[in-house]
Amino acid sequence: MAQDVEMADVMRSNGKIYVVVAVIAILFIGLMIYLIRIDKKVQKLEE
Amino acid sequence: MKLKWWKILGIVLVLYSIIAGLLMPVPKLNILNETIRNLYFHVTMWFSMIILMLMSLIQSIRYLSSFDKLRDLKAESLASTGMFIATLGLTTGMVWAQFTWGAFWVNDPKLNGAAVTMLIYLAYFILRNSIENEDTRARVSAIYNILAFVMMIVFIGILPRMTDSLHPGNGGNPGFGNYDLDSNMRMVFYPAVIGWILLGSWIAQLSYRIKVLEINKENN
Numbered sequence: 218m219a220q221d222v223e224m225a226d227v228m229r230s231n232g233k234i235y236v237v238v239a240v241i242a243i244l245f246i247g248l249m250i251y252l253i254r255i256d257k258k259v260q261k262l263e264e
Numbered sequence: 265m266k267l268k269w270w271k272i273l274g275i276v277l278v279l280y281s282i283i284a285g286l287l288m289p290v291p292k293l294n295i296l297n298e299t300i301r302n303l304y305f306h307v308t309m310w311f312s313m314i315i316l317m318l319m320s321l322i323q324s325i326r327y328l329s330s331f332d333k334l335r336d337l338k339a340e341s342l343a344s345t346g347m348f349i350a351t352l353g354l355t356t357g358m359v360w361a362q363f364t365w366g367a368f369w370v371n372d373p374k375l376n377g378a379a380v381t382m383l384i385y386l387a388y389f390i391l392r393n394s395i396e397n398e399d400t401r402a403r404v405s406a407i408y409n410i411l412a413f414v415m416m417i418v419f420i421g422i423l424p425r426m427t428d429s430l431h432p433g434n435g436g437n438p439g440f441g442n443y444d445l446d447s448n449m450r451m452v453f454y455p456a457v458i459g460w461i462l463l464g465s466w467i468a469q470l471s472y473r474i475k476v477l478e479i480n481k482e483n484n
Contacts, residue, residue: 222292238286245282249275252466253267259473260266 271466277459281308284452291446295364302360303449304456309353310378312460314416316346316468317385321413324406334476336402339409341472343388345464350382365430374431377419384412384419 228234285304293300320342327335357375358368369375391408395401424431 222294223297224292225298234286238283241282241286242279245279249279252470253271256267256271256466256470259470259477262477263473 270462274459274462274466277455278463281305281452281456281459285456288452289448291449299360299364300449302356304452306353306356306360308453308456308460309349309356310420311457312464313346313350313353315461316342316349316464317413317416319465319468320346321409324409327402327406331399331402333398333402336406337475337479338468338472339406340389340392341475342465342468343385343409345468345471347382347385347389348467349460349464350378350385354378354382370430372424372430373427374420374424374429377424381416381419384415388412 225234228237281304285301290298290300320339323335323339323342326332327339357378361370361375362368388405388408392401392405395404
């Protein structure tokens, strides 16, 4: 039965999953900002 | 801000895959439960590695037809980024295995094939380091790169499908592509793969540009 397979419904129902998503998204965006900065520095050196 | 469109697209697609990957519905399957969402990250790593290694192969072949040293540098950067991504794929796979199969590693053709592939590419870098002469190094490693790519296809694409395997998609197990990967998952998986290929290409490009800067500095 599909309903018998345990999923993370508790996390979803109490909204905590959004905290997890937000944390991971912030980490990822932070890393991407770092990557962009490195790219800009390399661009500057190339001129 | 002089940032190429494809880099921004890579960021957007991966960010989307993180958010949608955790929030959108997935098939409810025993043993996997929510870990099926790892498809968007673990499997994506391997797909990206294959594409990066393919790009590296192309640069190696182009080098052999032109002896343009820059192409050899590109091949090296792409292969090293591919190795890094493969390491991420391997470690995420091990974590996933521990929770679903009960062990970090099993004696399985796909897993062993992936490990062997990584060793083969590791040898590419060791080979490069062992040759002093620039032209010889570029030539020999370009040829080795071709062999390495073919071996990769054999070890992770062909052999695992021919025998018993625990890994999805091999040894008679339905792959995620067959019926588990429903259209909901495809909506996240395909953008994720494209996004990570773009990000991987970006990292490889940065590695290449820095190598070029280093060489120019040496020559001046």
